[in-house]
Amino acid sequence: MDNMHEIIKAYVIKEYVEDDTELTYDSPLISGGIVDSFSMVSLKRFLENKYNISIPDDKATPEAFDSVNKICKLVSEYVK
Amino acid sequence: MAFTEKTRGIYSEILTGLKDAGLFKQERYIHxxxxxxxxxxxxxxxxxxxxxxxxxxxxxxMSSHPEVVKAAHEGLDSHGYGMSSVRFICGTQDIHRTLEQMVTKFLGTEDTILFPSCMDANAGVFEAVLTKDDVMISDRLVHASIIDGIRLCSAMHDTFKHSDMEHLEEKLQLHNDKRLKYVITDGVFSMDGDTAKLDKMVELCEKYDALLFVDDSHSSGFIGKTGRGTHEQYGVMGKIDIITTTFGKGLGGASGGCVSGRKEIVEMCRQKARPYLFSNTIAPPVVAGVIKVLEILSASTxxxxxxxxxxxxxxxxxxxxxxxxxxxxxxxxxxxxxxxxxxxxxxxxxxxxxxxxxxxxxxxxxxxxxxxxxxxxxxxxxxxxxxxxxxxxxxxxxxxxxxxxxxxxxxxxxx
Structure with missing residues (x-):
């Protein structure tokens, strides 16, 4: 898998996983309770800063942020 | 009738689910x-x-301390049972202002505003002082009432890992472009009994030009050498921008709470905080009781x-x-x-x-x-x-x- 997947997965683990939960690219982050909806904001800001993009608020939904794969798909839409 | 058997069934099922999950809360009657x-x-x-x-x-x-009970009786006799009003219409008595001044002195802040409870203080304060241009960065273990207050506020919200100062600093850097940055924590965390590292938090707030909010409900009256709270224990009195606390624990045990801190912030709450604007003033006997509690605690440790x-x-x-x-x-x-x-x-x-x-x-x-x-x-x-x-x-x-x-x-x- 490409670098973006690994970078985002590593960020999610560092930021949100406080035990030894294993994470795959398809692990449900929001619906699985790993990332609470409050904390989505830092993930969004991280992605925007890291990839120099702006994700509209109406696109940053819990569904769109629910796995590493889905996040990569969303980010790819905005990366030039 | 809208409350049909079907409706009753919906609620019964939820309540049964709570019982089955062992989450059903039952009151115990104390006589x-x-x-x-x-x-x-x-x-x-x-x-x-x-x-x-x-x-x-x-x-x-203090809940049943004879001097506090006596003071509440006297307050009842002199100022009545209730005010039938919110504060700003006709619900502010001399003793409400006296109590606000006493709390300000006790906590070492600039000003204080009373709320019906600390739950109300926390629910109302953020919305009153922050806008969508601002950010709230809270410890992940803050009390539920703070979370409710954050939900009611349009400012951006982020969290840091419990008591992790490196993580807090990363978040302050991440959100450094925001107009106002508030760092939000409990003073003493109610489930684990640990204290926030307020000395480090003050340092970080000064470094990143952020404001510090502390809910000291499980501290006021007894943490610190003279019981002023966690800010006294960590040597940062006068450096906390907002302290919320309750009169329902160490400071008496009846009810009521407050926001205490920078005078402009307190004034913003007086103008805009909805639980203050739209709920009744604290009852006079309770105010009289808390005044007595503060007199006792100020006179002796x-x-x-x-x-x-x-x-x-x-x-x-x-x-x-x-x-x-x-x-x-x-x-x-x-x-x-x-x-x-x-x-x-x-x-x-x-x-x-x-x-x-x-x-x-x-x-x-x-x-x-x-x-x-x-x-x-x-x-x-x-x-x-x-x-x-x-x-x-x-x-x-x-x-x-x-x-x-x-x-x-x-x-x-x-x-």
């Missing part, structure tokens, strides 16, 4: 005033049982000193008995049992032994961290604590958890 010794009817209809209470927020034993020595005795006693407790020095002392059913069984057996203490388990605390939360009071005498320790030893022996490690307890009882 006495709040104190170390109470009389309890539990289960409902059972004969009254005299028990020692080690789960109240009555940290300083005897009660917080006694609480400190009781807490040290209690913590040492539990450790010597071979129980696992959360480290710290506050009067919130969680006895860790890890397994939810074990916590409920131990609580029930302690009650049989005449000790009233409650088990906490998921979702109130994280999965696998079930516990009995004990809370010590200056109202406890040594004989209360000795009897409670004896009960813990007896019940602990029954379940074979004395001297056992976390791993051994989990292996035997599961998470």
């Amino acid at each position: 006495s005033s709040q104190a170390a010794d109470i009389e309890v009817e539990f289960p409902t209809g059972a004969p009254l049982k005299k028990v020692i209470n080690i789960c109240a927020n009555n940290y300083l034993g 005897d009660r917080r000193d006694k609480l400190e020595s009781n807490t040290a005795f209690w913590r040492k006693g539990l450790i010597d008995a071979g129980l696992i407790i959360k480290a710290g020095d506050t009067p919130i002392v969680p006895v860790m049992l890890f397994n939810a059913k074990l916590a409920q069984d131990v609580s029930r057996d302690l009650y049989e032994e005449g000790i009233y203490a409650i088990g906490f388990f998921f979702p109130v605390v994280p999965q696998g961290q079930a516990r009995i939360r004990t809370q010590i009071s200056a109202g406890h005498e040594l004989h209360h604590l000795e009897k409670a320790l004896e009960a813990f030893r007896k019940v602990g022996k029954k379940y074979d958890i004395l001297g056992k490690s976390k791993q051994e307890i989990i292996e035997r009882y599961g998470m």
Whole structure:
């Protein structure tokens, strides 16, 4: 898998996983309770800063942020 | 009629689900005033049982203190039962302003505004002082009332790992472009009894031009050398921008709360905080009672000193008995049992032994961290604590958890 997947997965683990939960690219982050909806904001800001993009608020939904794969798909839409 | 059998069925199913999951909360009727010794009817209809209470927020034993009760009586006689008004219409008496000034002096802040409860203070303050141009960065273990207040506010919200100052600094850097940055924490965390690292937090706030909010509900009156709170303990009095606290715990135990801090922020709350604008003023006898509490605590540190020595005795006693407790020095002392059913069984057996203490388990605390939360009071005498320790030893022996490690307890009882 490409670098973006690994970078985002590593960020999610560092930021949100406080035990030894294993994470795959398809692990449900929001619906699985790993990332609470409050904390989505830092993930969004991280992605925007890291990839120099702006994700509209109406696109940053819990569904769109629910796995590493889905996040990569969303980010790819905005990366030039 | 809209409340049809179908509607009733919907709610019944939810309530049954709570019972099946072991999450159904049941009240226990106390027939006495709040104190170390109470009389309890539990289960409902059972004969009254005299028990020692080690789960109240009555940290300083003020709930039934004779001078406080007398002051409340006098307040009732002189200022009436209620005001039938919010503060800004016709609900502010001289004693409300007196209490605000006394709290300001006690906490070492610039100004104070009273709220019907600290729940209301926390629910109203953020919306009153922040906009969508701002950010709130909160510890992940802050109290539920703060979370509700954050939900009501349009500012961006982010969190940092519990008491992790490196993570907080990363978040301050991440959000450095925001107009106002508020760092939000409890002073003492109510489930674990640990304290926020306020000295480090003040440093970070100064470095990144952020403001600091502290809910000191489980601290005011007894943490710090003269009981002013966690800001006194960490040597940062005058450096906290907003302190919220309650009069429902150490400072009396009845009700009411406040926002205390920078005068402009307090004024913003007076103009804009919805729980202040749209709910009744604190009842006069309660105000009179809190004034007396602050007089007593300002005149002498005897009660917080006694609480400190009781807490040290209690913590040492539990450790010597071979129980696992959360480290710290506050009067919130969680006895860790890890397994939810074990916590409920131990609580029930302690009650049989005449000790009233409650088990906490998921979702109130994280999965696998079930516990009995004990809370010590200056109202406890040594004989209360000795009897409670004896009960813990007896019940602990029954379940074979004395001297056992976390791993051994989990292996035997599961998470």
